[in-house]
Amino acid sequence: MTTTERPNTMCEAFQRVAAIDPDAVALRTPGATQTLTWRQYAEQVRQVAAGLAGLGVRRGDTVSLMMANRVEFYPLEVGAQHVGATSFSVYNTLPAEQLTYVFDNAGTKVVICEEQYVDRIRASGRDFEHIICIDGAPAGTLSVADLYAAASDDFDFESTWRAVAPDDVVTLIYTSGTTGNPKGVEMTHTNLLFEGYAVDDVFGMRFGDRVTSFLPSAHIADRLTGLYLHEMFGTQVTAVSDGRAIAAALPDVRPTVWGAVPRVWEKLKAGIEFAVSQETDDVKRQALAWGMSVAAKRSAALLAGEPMSEQVAAEWAKADDVVLSELRERLGLDQVRWAISGAAPIPKETLAFFDGIGISIAEIWGMSELSCVASASHPHDARLGTVGKLVPGLEGKIADDGEYLVRGPLVMKGYRKEPAKTAAAIDADGWLYTGDIVEVDADGYLTVVDRKKELIINAAGKNMSPANIENTILAACPMIGVMMAIGDGRPFNTALLVFDADSVGPYAAQHGLGQASPAALAANPELIARIADGVAAGNAKLSRVEQIKRFRVLPTLWEPGGDEITLTMKLKRRPIATKYAAEIEELYQPEPGPDVHEPAAAPSTQPA
Numbered sequence: 334m335t336t337t338e339r340p341n342t343m344c345e346a347f348q349r350v351a352a353i354d355p356d357a358v359a360l361r362t363p364g365a366t367q368t369l370t371w372r373q374y375a376e377q378v379r380q381v382a383a384g385l386a387g388l389g390v391r392r393g394d395t396v397s398l399m400m401a402n403r404v405e406f407y408p409l410e411v412g413a414q415h416v417g418a419t420s421f422s423v424y425n426t427l428p429a430e431q432l433t434y435v436f437d438n439a440g441t442k443v444v445i446c447e448e449q450y451v452d453r454i455r456a457s458g459r460d461f462e463h464i465i466c467i468d469g470a471p472a473g474t475l476s477v478a479d480l481y482a483a484a485s486d487d488f489d490f491e492s493t494w495r496a497v498a499p500d501d502v503v504t505l506i507y508t509s510g511t512t513g514n515p516k517g518v519e520m521t522h523t524n525l526l527f528e529g530y531a532v533d534d535v536f537g538m539r540f541g542d543r544v545t546s547f548l549p550s551a552h553i554a555d556r557l558t559g560l561y562l563h564e565m566f567g568t569q570v571t572a573v574s575d576g577r578a579i580a581a582a583l584p585d586v587r588p589t590v591w592g593a594v595p596r597v598w599e600k601l602k603a604g605i606e607f608a609v610s611q612e613t614d615d616v617k618r619q620a621l622a623w624g625m626s627v628a629a630k631r632s633a634a635l636l637a638g639e640p641m642s643e644q645v646a647a648e649w650a651k652a653d654d655v656v657l658s659e660l661r662e663r664l665g666l667d668q669v670r671w672a673i674s675g676a677a678p679i680p681k682e683t684l685a686f687f688d689g690i691g692i693s694i695a696e697i698w699g700m701s702e703l704s705c706v707a708s709a710s711h712p713h714d715a716r717l718g719t720v721g722k723l724v725p726g727l728e729g730k731i732a733d734d735g736e737y738l739v740r741g742p743l744v745m746k747g748y749r750k751e752p753a754k755t756a757a758a759i760d761a762d763g764w765l766y767t768g769d770i771v772e773v774d775a776d777g778y779l780t781v782v783d784r785k786k787e788l789i790i791n792a793a794g795k796n797m798s799p800a801n802i803e804n805t806i807l808a809a810c811p812m813i814g815v816m817m818a819i820g821d822g823r824p825f826n827t828a829l830l831v832f833d834a835d836s837v838g839p840y841a842a843q844h845g846l847g848q849a850s851p852a853a854l855a856a857n858p859e860l861i862a863r864i865a866d867g868v869a870a871g872n873a874k875l876s877r878v879e880q881i882k883r884f885r886v887l888p889t890l891w892e893p894g895g896d897e898i899t900l901t902m903k904l905k906r907r908p909i910a911t912k913y914a915a916e917i918e919e920l921y922q923p924e925p926g927p928d929v930h931e932p933a934a935a936p937s938t939q940p941a
Contacts, residue, residue: 339530342522343503343564344415344494346529350567351375353540359563360404361571363582367404371567374408381412382493383484388443388463388475392417392496395439395505399423399446399454401574402546402555405467405477409445411564414503415494419519421505422551426894429456434514436461438749439505499523505749506553506701517749518553518701527742528557528704529565531724535709536671536695540567542589543668545582547573549900554676557705558592577835580604583665591672595679596814596902598694600835601664602686603811624656628689635685635717657691666692671712673697677902678781678800680808681717696720698781702758702765704743708779719778729773730764736785737771738764770798787906789820795878799906802826805874806881810867812836812860815891817904818881819917827920828884829913830864831891852888861886861930869932883920885928887913 340346351359355372358365369377390396396413398420400406413420423435436444436459444454444461448469455464463475470476475483499522507515532538546559563570571586573579579593580601593601609625612618631649634641641649649657661667674684675697684694693712698720699705710721723729727741744765747755759765770782782788783798790796799818806828807816814833820826832851841849846857854860864886872880891897897909910917919925 340526340565341499342494342497342501343411343525343561344497344522346526347378347411347414347564348375348494350540350564351378353567357541357567358569359567360407361569362404363571363573363578363585369404369407374411377408378412378415379490380481380484381408382415382490383488384480384482385413385416385418385443386488386493387483387485388480390416390418390443392501394418394442396420397423397436397439397441397444398550399425399444399450400467400550401425401447402548402550402559402572402576403574404572406550406572407560407563407570409467410560414497415490417493417497417501419502419505421507422549422556424507424549424551424894424900425450426900429453429458432457433459435507435517438514438517497522499526500746502746504556506556507551508701516751516754519746519749520704521746524704524743524745525557525561526565527726528706529562531726531743532557532562532706532709533566534725535721536590536673536711538562538566538568538590542566542568542670543571543586544568544588544590545571545573545579545586547576547579547582548594549576551900552676553701553705554592554594580664584663585665587665587668589668589670591666591669592697593672593674594676594902595674595683596677598674598679598683598687599807599811602683603836605660605664605690620656621660624652624660625690627652628657628686628691630689632682632685632689635688636681638717653691661691671695673709675699675706678804680804682808684717698769698779699743700767700769702745703739703767704745707739707743710778716778719774719780721779722777723779729771729779731771731773732766734785735770735782737767737769737779739767740764789818789826790822791820791826791878792822792824793878797826797879802875802879802881803828806868806871809870810864812840812864813867813886815898815902815904817906817909819910819920823921825882826878826880827917828868828881829909829916830884830886831889831897832886834890834892837890850888851890855886855888855928862933865930865933869934872932881932883925883929883931885916885920885930887916 351371356370358368359371359374360369396418410420436457443463445465446454448466448471451466451471465480466474467477501522502519503522504520505517507517544558546555548555559570562568573582609621612621627648630645631641672692672694674694679696687694695710695712695715697706697709699707708721708723727739729739731737740763768785770785772780783800787799788796789799802818803816807813812833813830815831817829818826838849868881868884893902894900896912897905920929
């Protein structure tokens with residue numbers, strides 16, 4: 334497709350794609366219990382647009398959606414686009430007081446939601462013109478049928494969507510808000526179309542590519558991969574309402590292109606390792622063990638930055654034919670053309686593990702303010718430890734203090750109703766200050782060191798990346814879900830560790846522990862010893878000054894959207910430092926208490 338043939342708005346992109354094969358399935362749920370063809374989809378988009386216009390929604394108005402990942406979301410979202418509205422998703426976990434801020438900042442006119450959220454939306458205190466409920470109609474709300482019925486007989490759908498302009502704000506992405514209220518990133522049709530074609534240029538998109546939508550639709554990652562690329566290229570989306578069920582859904586979907594955040598890739602890795610260890614058939618177990626041992630040789634070569642020897646390559650080809658191809662099929666990832674990881678740093682060991690079993694993953698980098706993906710390389714061209722190259726059409730440069738600046742069509746329009754913050758983020762020459770410390774090699778590959786404001790500078794003046802330390806330790810401690818490295822202004826590094834919520838119950842059951850609470854496990858000597866082994870194993874891959882000298886496992890879980898981590902799993906470092914000030918100080922006492930532990934002297938072969 335040449336540039337002159339490209340659509341000017343997401344509406345135009347959708348209309349073109351919907352006409353390619355109207356009877357092809359565009360949307361589905363696992364098991365195809367619910368499906369929608371492009372023809373049905375396009376008709377519902379027309380009905381939604383007509384209904385919203387009948388309710389008084391006009392170009393530039395804001396429509397908010399609050400629901401799980403489901404097929405019904407798509408015609409509602411895309412229908413709102415077709416009247417020129419700014420449509421965006423709200424995190425389902427936000428409490429009423431945070432909804433108040435988001436709805437007010439966005440200027441929400443209409444909310445479309447599931448019935449379970451109606452009371453919380455009303456508790457926000459905002460006065461909306463309409464609340465549309467998609468799975469019922471509590472008193473004072475409208476049903477989808479009511480929405481359709483609100484359409485005027487003389488509504489001109491064609492001229493309405495064609496009046497939408499490329500510079501119109503198509504969506505808002507509310508940033509994580511590690512400090513203060515989140516900022517609403519305004520994205521235009523031009524931003525998102527440029528982004529979509531950049532992804533196509535790097536990776537290659539096809540009509541009918543199978544993808545999943547399982548991350549929150551309020552996050553730019555799911556909006557890009559599960560919505561905007563779908564509108565532009567005609568991917569078939571399977572909506573997985575519970576993100577925790579994604580592993581079970583993959584064999585049904587058999588995605589051809591797939592992306593996930595690091596924690597999902599890490600859980601898949603742990604699941605594979607567990608399944609291999611629990612195989613009851615002796616012949617299959619021996620075959621799997623051999624196949625994984627060969628895969629480990631390929632992983633080791635990648636980590637060492639060396640090509641596989643001819644002997645290992647031949648052995649891997651045989652293992653792939655006999656064992657690994659079947660393993661990928663069981664996973665549901667046997668037909669993936671390319672896979673990506675983003676939103677946070679991923680351990681090199683995790684990438685190497687999947688490469689070993691024949692699934693190459695490219696790590697990407699970006700941010701909401703850059704419409705999602707700003708740097709990427711196809712897995713065939715990826716370099717371990719880097720996040721690829723800037724996508725075509727972007728410029729980048731490194732400021733004197735190491736901060737990376739980006740300029741080009743992916744830079745947001747601005748922060749909603751925040752001109753001062755917009756001016757602080759984007760200078761007069763159009764450069765966006767990303768807040769990341771980035772290194773660029775001679776070939777243009779980017780390596781993200783860490784967030785500029787989060788670097789650890791110890792008492793001796795040594796600069797360190799907490800994210801690098803945390804990733805290295807976490808890779809060796811599967812039971813740990815979140816970790817915060819501490820050491821700024823301190824003589825040595827320590828860490829707060831928090832259990833992975835999904836691993837607590839199974840671990841307790843597997844080891845015959847009566848209680849599966851975080852408090853009970855944090856006091857379990859055997860488990861603490863295994864974690865100490867894991868920390869030691871991670872330390873072995875860090876320089877001496879980076880190593881964790883002491884740690885404590887907190888008797889609690891950190892929930893997304895809570896005091897400690899954002900809805901996108903980013904650490905709220907300053908709030909954590911304040912909330913756990915006493916626990917942190919104890920890590921540095923000459924005689925620390927019984928809850929403070931040290932890494933094992935020599936790691937065992939069984940990490941926590």
